Amino acid sequence: MTAAPFPVREPAWSLPRAAIGLWVTESVISAVLLWLGIGAFLLFVPADAGGPVPVLRWALPLAGLLYAVVAIGVRPWFKHRVYRWEITGEAAYTRTGWLTQTWTLVPISRIQTVDVTRGVLQQLFGLATVAVLTASSQGTVRIWHLEHDVAQRVADDLASRAEQVRDRAT
Structure with missing residues (x-):
């Protein structure tokens, strides 16, 4: 006779609050790197270049801002609640x-x-x-x-x- 399988259930313990600080720090670092890439694009790609460049000149900073808000302001607290x-x-x-x-x-x-x-x-x-x-x-x-x-x-x-x-x- 085989033993009954373990129930997959909610684990009892959450992470320490210091994990939020760690995740915020990681997100700030990644947002800074993203903004450096966006800045390099805006600096080195001429505004009058053809194709999608004019749209990218406003879309990339907007996407970078959205990423920073979610990564720094939302994700760490949600992860702490879930993990x-x-x-x-x-x-x-x-x-x-x-x-x-x-x-x-x-x-x-x-x-x-x-x-x-x-x-x-x-x-x-x-x-x-x-x-x-x-x-x-x-x-x-x-x-x-x-x-x-x-x-x-x-x-x-x-x-x-x-x-x-x-x-x-x-």
Whole structure:
């Protein structure tokens, strides 16, 4: 008899508020890079060039402004509201995405490796990512932007549980 599958449900924990600051910072950086590209276009492409250039001269700044407003003013707060995670005795759960949402469940028995990584911006905000590697074709499942000490405890707990499951199986 096979065990009943794990229910795909809402994970219990949200990310720390520092994740919002990280996402805002990432969005500001991407908006600045976008505006540099728009500025280069406006500076180096003559206004009297033919084709779609006259339309692009007003459409690109408008699109850049719209991107900045959504990326900086909307997306980080919506992502914070949507992104959730939880570790139970049987599985690690995540829900990610702000337009397309993905629920992921990783049974503890399938975990092969658990890593903690910290990018440069994550370090500035005191955050880290827990990567849960399995033998699945789906690859690595990540629990993004946890407080560094929480990420370390989660990784240690998952590695310990996975080791206990392997010990019982042998």
